[in-house]
Amino acid sequence: MKHQFLIISLIIFSTFSFAQQEVKQVEVIKSDRQVTELFDEIGDSEIKLDVIDFLTQPALNIGYEIINDAYSSYGAEVFLNFNDNNASRSWSEKFSLNPFYRFYFLNKTDFGGEGYFAEVFIKFSNIEYDRDTYFYNPMPNEPYSTTEEIKAWDIAPGVGVGRKWVNKKGWTFEYMLGFGRYLFANSGNDNPDSNYEVDNYRPEATFKGGISIGKRF
Secondary structure: OHHHHHHHHHHHHHHHHHHHHOOOOOOOOOOHHHHHHHHHHHOOEEEEEEHHHHHHOOEEEEEEEEEEEOOEEEEEEEEEEOOOOOOOOOEEEEEEEEEEEEEEEOOOOOOOOOEEEEEEEEEEEEEEEEEEEEEOOOOOOOOOEEEEEEEEEEEEEEEEEEEEEEOOOOEEEEEEEEEEEOOOOOOOOOOOOOOEEEEEOOOOEEEEEEEEEEEEO
8 A cells, every 4th residue: 555655646746747847938028019009008209308408508408209110219309509609719509400210129118119229310500600710911900810700500410329218107218329410511711822711610520419308198
Protein backbone atom coordinates (compact mmCIF):
# COMPACT_ATOMS: atom_id res chain seq x y z
CA MET A 1 0.00 0.00 0.00
CA LYS A 2 2.86 2.32 0.84
CA HIS A 3 4.48 1.62 -2.52
CA GLN A 4 1.23 2.44 -4.36
CA PHE A 5 0.85 5.73 -2.44
CA LEU A 6 4.44 6.66 -3.26
CA ILE A 7 3.96 5.92 -6.96
CA ILE A 8 0.73 8.00 -7.09
CA SER A 9 2.45 10.90 -5.32
CA LEU A 10 5.33 10.83 -7.81
CA ILE A 11 2.90 10.84 -10.73
CA ILE A 12 0.96 13.84 -9.30
CA PHE A 13 4.18 15.77 -8.57
CA SER A 14 5.57 15.09 -12.06
CA THR A 15 2.32 16.16 -13.70
CA PHE A 16 2.21 19.41 -11.66
CA SER A 17 5.85 20.21 -12.48
CA PHE A 18 5.31 19.59 -16.19
CA ALA A 19 2.25 21.82 -16.18
CA GLN A 20 4.28 24.62 -14.59
CA GLN A 21 6.95 24.31 -17.26
CA GLU A 22 4.33 24.56 -19.99
CA VAL A 23 3.03 27.92 -18.71
CA LYS A 24 4.02 30.60 -21.22
CA GLN A 25 4.32 34.32 -20.65
CA VAL A 26 1.49 36.20 -22.30
CA GLU A 27 2.27 39.73 -23.48
CA VAL A 28 -0.60 42.02 -24.46
CA ILE A 29 0.27 44.01 -27.56
CA LYS A 30 -2.00 46.89 -28.40
CA SER A 31 -3.06 47.21 -32.00
CA ASP A 32 -3.06 50.53 -33.85
CA ARG A 33 -6.86 50.55 -33.54
CA GLN A 34 -6.61 50.25 -29.75
CA VAL A 35 -3.99 52.98 -29.62
CA THR A 36 -6.21 55.25 -31.72
CA GLU A 37 -9.15 54.63 -29.39
CA LEU A 38 -6.99 55.45 -26.36
CA PHE A 39 -5.68 58.78 -27.58
CA ASP A 40 -9.11 59.68 -28.91
CA GLU A 41 -10.29 59.57 -25.30
CA ILE A 42 -7.96 62.39 -24.29
CA GLY A 43 -8.13 64.21 -27.64
CA ASP A 44 -6.06 64.47 -30.78
CA SER A 45 -5.29 68.20 -30.46
CA GLU A 46 -2.81 69.83 -28.14
CA ILE A 47 -1.95 73.37 -27.08
CA LYS A 48 1.35 74.04 -25.30
CA LEU A 49 3.47 76.81 -23.83
CA ASP A 50 7.27 77.06 -23.85
CA VAL A 51 8.06 77.74 -20.19
CA ILE A 52 11.71 78.70 -20.85
CA ASP A 53 10.79 81.68 -23.04
CA PHE A 54 8.00 82.65 -20.68
CA LEU A 55 10.13 82.58 -17.50
CA THR A 56 13.52 83.84 -18.70
CA GLN A 57 12.55 86.77 -20.92
CA PRO A 58 9.52 88.79 -21.97
CA ALA A 59 8.62 86.40 -24.80
CA LEU A 60 5.74 84.09 -25.59
CA ASN A 61 5.95 80.86 -27.57
CA ILE A 62 2.63 79.04 -28.03
CA GLY A 63 2.24 75.84 -30.05
CA TYR A 64 -0.68 73.89 -31.48
CA GLU A 65 -0.24 70.24 -32.50
CA ILE A 66 -2.62 67.77 -34.12
CA ILE A 67 -1.96 64.05 -33.65
CA ASN A 68 -2.22 62.61 -37.14
CA ASP A 69 -1.89 58.99 -36.01
CA ALA A 70 0.14 56.97 -33.49
CA TYR A 71 3.35 57.72 -35.37
CA SER A 72 3.12 61.32 -36.61
CA SER A 73 1.71 64.78 -35.98
CA TYR A 74 1.75 68.28 -37.44
CA GLY A 75 1.15 71.79 -36.20
CA ALA A 76 2.58 75.27 -35.80
CA GLU A 77 4.14 77.54 -33.19
CA VAL A 78 3.90 81.31 -32.82
CA PHE A 79 6.77 83.19 -31.16
CA LEU A 80 6.40 86.78 -29.92
CA ASN A 81 9.44 88.57 -28.51
CA PHE A 82 8.78 91.63 -26.35
CA ASN A 83 12.46 92.46 -25.80
CA ASP A 84 13.65 95.90 -26.92
CA ASN A 85 16.59 95.64 -29.32
CA ASN A 86 18.74 98.67 -28.52
CA ALA A 87 22.24 97.26 -28.17
CA SER A 88 24.83 97.69 -30.92
CA ARG A 89 25.92 94.54 -32.75
CA SER A 90 22.77 92.78 -31.72
CA TRP A 91 19.83 91.15 -33.41
CA SER A 92 16.57 89.71 -32.27
CA GLU A 93 13.79 87.63 -33.68
CA LYS A 94 10.70 89.70 -32.99
CA PHE A 95 8.08 87.36 -34.44
CA SER A 96 8.03 83.97 -36.11
CA LEU A 97 5.49 81.47 -37.39
CA ASN A 98 6.86 77.93 -37.35
CA PRO A 99 4.89 75.13 -39.08
CA PHE A 100 6.27 71.64 -38.36
CA TYR A 101 5.77 67.93 -39.02
CA ARG A 102 6.87 65.26 -36.55
CA PHE A 103 7.69 61.56 -36.74
CA TYR A 104 7.38 59.64 -33.44
CA PHE A 105 9.39 56.46 -32.93
CA LEU A 106 10.90 53.99 -30.41
CA ASN A 107 8.62 54.81 -27.46
CA LYS A 108 5.23 54.82 -29.14
CA THR A 109 2.82 54.16 -26.26
CA ASP A 110 -0.86 54.09 -25.44
CA PHE A 111 -1.82 57.60 -26.47
CA GLY A 112 0.05 58.03 -29.74
CA GLY A 113 2.17 61.09 -30.44
CA GLU A 114 4.38 60.27 -27.47
CA GLY A 115 8.03 59.29 -27.07
CA TYR A 116 11.09 60.31 -29.05
CA PHE A 117 10.46 62.31 -32.21
CA ALA A 118 12.22 63.90 -35.16
CA GLU A 119 10.86 67.13 -36.60
CA VAL A 120 11.14 69.12 -39.79
CA PHE A 121 10.08 72.77 -39.64
CA ILE A 122 10.24 76.07 -41.47
CA LYS A 123 10.38 79.46 -39.73
CA PHE A 124 8.88 82.61 -41.19
CA SER A 125 10.63 85.24 -39.09
CA ASN A 126 10.58 88.98 -38.64
CA ILE A 127 14.02 90.01 -37.33
CA GLU A 128 15.71 93.22 -36.27
CA TYR A 129 19.47 93.71 -36.44
CA ASP A 130 22.13 96.43 -36.69
CA ARG A 131 23.98 97.28 -39.91
CA ASP A 132 27.25 99.26 -39.72
CA THR A 133 28.55 101.11 -42.79
CA TYR A 134 32.24 102.16 -42.86
CA PHE A 135 33.37 104.76 -45.41
CA TYR A 136 36.95 104.52 -46.75
CA ASN A 137 37.38 108.20 -47.77
CA PRO A 138 34.67 110.24 -46.12
CA MET A 139 34.23 113.86 -47.13
CA PRO A 140 34.95 116.59 -44.56
CA ASN A 141 32.32 116.85 -41.87
CA GLU A 142 30.94 113.45 -42.92
CA PRO A 143 30.91 110.53 -40.48
CA TYR A 144 33.41 107.72 -40.81
CA SER A 145 30.70 105.16 -40.07
CA THR A 146 26.97 104.92 -39.55
CA THR A 147 24.76 102.40 -37.78
CA GLU A 148 21.25 101.51 -38.88
CA GLU A 149 18.63 99.31 -37.32
CA ILE A 150 17.25 97.02 -40.01
CA LYS A 151 13.93 95.20 -39.96
CA ALA A 152 13.48 92.32 -42.37
CA TRP A 153 11.64 89.07 -43.06
CA ASP A 154 13.43 85.78 -43.64
CA ILE A 155 12.70 82.07 -44.04
CA ALA A 156 14.62 79.28 -42.32
CA PRO A 157 14.03 75.55 -42.92
CA GLY A 158 15.41 73.26 -40.23
CA VAL A 159 15.29 69.98 -38.32
CA GLY A 160 15.11 69.03 -34.67
CA VAL A 161 14.77 66.15 -32.21
CA GLY A 162 13.09 65.78 -28.84
CA ARG A 163 10.94 63.72 -26.54
CA LYS A 164 7.39 63.98 -25.22
CA TRP A 165 5.50 62.44 -22.30
CA VAL A 166 1.69 62.24 -21.96
CA ASN A 167 -0.26 61.21 -18.86
CA LYS A 168 -3.76 59.74 -18.67
CA LYS A 169 -5.27 63.17 -17.99
CA GLY A 170 -3.92 64.52 -21.29
CA TRP A 171 -1.19 66.73 -19.81
CA THR A 172 2.03 66.74 -21.81
CA PHE A 173 5.66 67.59 -21.15
CA GLU A 174 8.34 67.81 -23.84
CA TYR A 175 11.78 69.08 -24.64
CA MET A 176 13.07 69.80 -28.12
CA LEU A 177 16.22 71.09 -29.80
CA GLY A 178 16.51 72.12 -33.46
CA PHE A 179 18.47 74.31 -35.85
CA GLY A 180 17.69 76.00 -39.15
CA ARG A 181 19.40 78.30 -41.64
CA TYR A 182 18.06 81.58 -42.98
CA LEU A 183 17.82 81.62 -46.75
CA PHE A 184 18.44 85.34 -47.33
CA ALA A 185 21.10 86.09 -44.71
CA ASN A 186 23.90 88.38 -45.92
CA SER A 187 26.67 89.42 -43.53
CA GLY A 188 28.92 91.57 -45.73
CA ASN A 189 29.28 94.04 -48.58
CA ASP A 190 27.94 92.81 -51.89
CA ASN A 191 30.01 95.31 -53.90
CA PRO A 192 33.78 95.05 -53.16
CA ASP A 193 34.57 97.97 -55.56
CA SER A 194 32.55 100.51 -53.59
CA ASN A 195 34.12 103.08 -51.26
CA TYR A 196 32.44 101.68 -48.18
CA GLU A 197 32.12 98.42 -46.28
CA VAL A 198 29.00 97.03 -44.67
CA ASP A 199 28.81 94.75 -41.65
CA ASN A 200 25.44 93.13 -41.02
CA TYR A 201 25.01 91.71 -37.55
CA ARG A 202 22.37 89.46 -38.91
CA PRO A 203 22.10 85.76 -38.04
CA GLU A 204 22.67 83.08 -40.63
CA ALA A 205 21.36 80.28 -38.40
CA THR A 206 18.39 80.07 -36.08
CA PHE A 207 17.62 78.02 -33.00
CA LYS A 208 14.31 76.32 -32.19
CA GLY A 209 13.67 74.53 -28.96
CA GLY A 210 12.80 74.66 -25.32
CA ILE A 211 10.75 72.94 -22.65
CA SER A 212 6.98 72.95 -23.04
CA ILE A 213 3.95 72.00 -20.98
CA GLY A 214 0.69 71.32 -22.79
CA LYS A 215 -2.81 69.88 -22.64
CA ARG A 216 -4.64 67.64 -25.10
CA PHE A 217 -8.29 68.07 -25.83
